Amino acid sequence: MKTIVETRSPLSVFDQMESEVRSYCRSFPVVFTKASGHTVWDRQGKAYIDFFAGAGALNYGHNSPAIKKKLIEYLQNDGITHSLDMATEAKEALLTQFHEIILKPRGLSYKVMFPGPTGTNSVEAALKLARKATGREMIMSFTNGFHGMTLGSLAATGNRMKRNGAGVPLSHVIALPFDNYMGKDIKTTDYIERLLEDDGSGVPLPAAMILETVQGEGGIHVASASWLKQIEAICQKHDILLIVDDVQAGCGRTGPFFSFEEAGITPDIVCLSKSIGGFGLPFSLTLLRPELDIWLPGEHNGTFRGNNLGFIAAAEALQYWKDHGFSEAVKEKGDLVQGHLSQLVQTYPDLSGEVRGKGLMQGIAIGVDGLAEKICSQAFERGLIMETSGPKSEVMKVMPPLTITKEALRKGLNILEESVNDCLERDFLNRRDGK
Ligand code: PMP
Numbered sequence: 169m170k171t172i173v174e175t176r177s178p179l180s181v182f183d184q185m186e187s188e189v190r191s192y193c194r195s196f197p198v199v200f201t202k203a204s205g206h207t208v209w210d211r212q213g214k215a216y217i218d219f220f221a222g223a224g225a226l227n228y229g230h231n232s233p234a235i236k237k238k239l240i241e242y243l244q245n246d247g248i249t250h251s252l253d254m255a256t257e258a259k260e261a262l263l264t265q266f267h268e269i270i271l272k273p274r275g276l277s278y279k280v281m282f283p284g285p286t287g288t289n290s291v292e293a294a295l296k297l298a299r300k301a302t303g304r305e306m307i308m309s310f311t312n313g314f315h316g317m318t319l320g321s322l323a324a325t326g327n328r329m330k331r332n333g334a335g336v337p338l339s340h341v342i343a344l345p346f347d348n349y350m351g352k353d354i355k356t357t358d359y360i361e362r363l364l365e366d367d368g369s370g371v372p373l374p375a376a377m378i379l380e381t382v383q384g385e386g387g388i389h390v391a392s393a394s395w396l397k398q399i400e401a402i403c404q405k406h407d408i409l410l411i412v413d414d415v416q417a418g419c420g421r422t423g424p425f426f427s428f429e430e431a432g433i434t435p436d437i438v439c440l441s442k443s444i445g446g447f448g449l450p451f452s453l454t455l456l457r458p459e460l461d462i463w464l465p466g467e468h469n470g471t472f473r474g475n476n477l478g479f480i481a482a483a484e485a486l487q488y489w490k491d492h493g494f495s496e497a498v499k500e501k502g503d504l505v506q507g508h509l510s511q512l513v514q515t516y517p518d519l520s521g522e523v524r525g526k527g528l529m530q531g532i533a534i535g536v537d538g539l540a541e542k543i544c545s546q547a548f549e550r551g552l553i554m555e556t557s558g559p560k561s562e563v564m565k566v567m568p569p570l571t572i573t574k575e576a577l578r579k580g581l582n583i584l585e586e587s588v589n590d591c592l593e594r595d596f597l598n599r600r601d602g603k
Contacts (some may be wrong), residue, residue, distance in 0.1 A: 178211070188400065195541075196548055203230030206572040208553060217580040219554040221569045224384065224416040224529075227443035228485050229569035235447045238484045238603055239477055251474035253282060262479040264357075269486045270425055278455035281463075282455055282473040285450035287441035288316025293380070293454045293468055294437045295320050296375035296563065298409045301460050306374040308360075308408070310346040312386030312559065313379060315413055323377050326386055327559055342371060343351040346383065347395040364406050376409035376437070381427040384416035387558030388524040388531040388565065393431035400433040409436040409460070415452070417442035418571050421497045422527035425489055436460060444478075446485030450480030461498035463588065498570050504529040508581040515585075518592050524563065531565040539591065540564045546587035552580050 177183065178199055182190065198210035206229055208216045228235065243249075248256045263280060263575035271278060283293035295307055297584040309315070316322065322331060323338035331338055344363075363369045381396060383389040391399075403410040412435040417427035419442065424430060426438065437460065441452030450472070485597065488494040506523065509532055513521035520535025534540040540562050544554045557563045564584070566575060 192555070195278060196553060197505045205229040205231075206569050206576050209473075214551065216548070216551050216553045217568070217583070219552055219566050219568045219580050219584075221567050222448050223555070224419075224421055224567060225442040225445065225448045226437065227419050227421060227570045228446060229437045229571040230448075232447060232485070232571070232587040235484045238480050239447065242477070242480045243487075247480070250472075251476055252471060254475050256474070256476055257478040258476040258483070259474065262483045265483045265486045269489050274429065276424070276434070277458060279458050279461045281454040281456060281461075281468075282587040283452060283454045284470040285452060285475055285478075286316070287413075287439065287452055288318045288321045288416065289470070290439035290441050290452040290454045291315045291324070291411075291413060292318055293340050294378070294411045294413075294439050294456075295324070295376070296468060297454070297456060297463070298411060298437065301462055302375040302409065304373060304375040305340050306372050307341045308344050308374045308518065309341050310344050310379050310383075311349050312346055312376075312383050312389055313343075313413075314383065314385035314416075315378060317416075320385060320560055326421060329559075342374070342375075346379070347387065347391040354594050355398075357402065359588070360399075361402055361456060364402065364408075365494070373406060373503075374408055376411050377403055378411040378413055378587065380415075380417055381415050381431065382417045382418070382422055382526055382529050383562075384529065385557050387563045388529065390524060391431075396428065396431040396433050400435075403436075409533055411435060411437040411439065413439045415439050415441040419485075419531060420489070420495060420498055420527075421529045421567070423495055423502065427526075433484070443485070444482055445475075446478070446481030446483075449475060449478040449481050451475050451482060455534065478479075494570070498527050501570075501572065501574060502530065503529050507583065508578075508585075509566070512585055512588060516588055516592060518595075519588065520597060528570055529565075529567055531557065531563040533563045535562075537562075543584070543587050543591050546591050547583055548586060550583045552583040552587070554584070 179197055182193060198207055201211050202209040206218050208218050268410050281293060283289045299305060307324055312326045315324045319334060322334055323341040326343060344360050349356055363371045382392050400410055412428050414427050417441050436457050438455040444453055445451035509523045509530060513519060513523055513532060521532045523532055525531055539558045542555055544564055555565050557565050
């Protein structure tokens with residue numbers, strides 16, 4: 169690959185023209201040009217291992233050859249690309265594959281709704297439907313939950329900085345304590361149950377509870393299977409709908425296709441996006457129990473609900489799920505990550521680190537303010553793309569494409585360790601020198 173020497177700030181066009189709202193390009197300040205599998209290249213030809221995977225939109229890697237082939241064939245044959253919610257062959261094939269490969273083997277009978285291209289579109293549709301179906305206004309969300317930036321989803325999102333961007337009161341949502349929010353010894357489900365049972369609690373009966381089984385943006389907090397089961401039982405007892413937002417943790421990120429499978433729960437509504445589009449293409453789904461399908465025709469619509477390239481890519485991506493092999497491989501790689509991260513935390517007690525997560529959605533929560541960001545920035549210099557999560561950006565997040573090789577995984581984890589070492593050494597020298 170040819171090497172170009174930058175003569176001005178690499179991001180000058182973006183700095184001048186693009187809104188201040190941009191964020192990831194500040195953490196990864198280069199211009200990217202090319203990507204394949206788990207590798208991304210910048211304009212200088214420098215290669216990076218991708219531990220970010222488009223925030224979970226690239227579970228099958230960049231430019232997955234099998235998916236790319238299908239897309240190229242489809243385009244070359246002048247296949248329909250845009251169709252609102254008209255019936256197309258691409259959509260028919262996707263629905264059929266989704267039923268055969270995902271729903272049927274799991275004994276799930278969800279109706280499939282196409283709510284619009286993004287994760288927050290799926291969440292908005294879920295919240296709207298829950299309110300319509302129950303006739304209740306209130307939604308219960310959870311501390312450190314993240315559900316998107318449009319007003320309905322934002323109202324259910326915990327992050328204060330993001331909420332402050334709303335400009336209007338974010339209402340009709342009550343935040344409840346997630347699993348372990350009050351420490352390991354306090355069962356937050358007892359508190360939730362009490363709120364619902366006590367006529368004096370001041371809390372109205374909600375339409376739904378919405379949760380992530382592993383909180384992606386909120387700091388990789390994992391809900392235990394027993395907590396999820398208790399939440400499901402509470403919902404059933406009080407006739408509250410359970411919405412699982414599987415936008416980030418779904419599509420195999422934690423091992424199984426749906427993140428809630430291992431807990432043995434069946435949500436009433438499921439939100440899917442990010443990697444359902446297979447190739448990083450905008451596409452999302454809202455799955456609903458058939459009895460909840462009370463929409464009037466056209467009551468919830470939108471121009472970009474028929475991204476047929478997304479359907480083509482998704483149908484091909486689903487082929488990974490024809491047997492258990494892919495899921496098993498994710499779990500194996502997840503164990504490898506867990507081993508490395510646990511070792512890292514032990515080797516460097518100065519991190520005050522805690523390993524969190526599941527499958528290929530893991531991270532280390534760092535107990536020193538600002539250090540996680542410094543380490544990720546150092547890792548980027550060394551050729552590893554990694555983001556932080558959590559309300560104080562305190563969690564270093566390991567989220568590579570699920571297709572990454574073990575060799576590349578180890579290489580990335582070694583870069584992470586070198587970066588930790590380097591930052592702690594610098595920190596030590598700075599403190600010693602009184603800087
Ligand atoms: N829900 C979850 C769990 C997410 O992680 C995200 C995105 N990070 C969203 C919803 C919103 O998705 P989008 O950015 O596509 O609107």
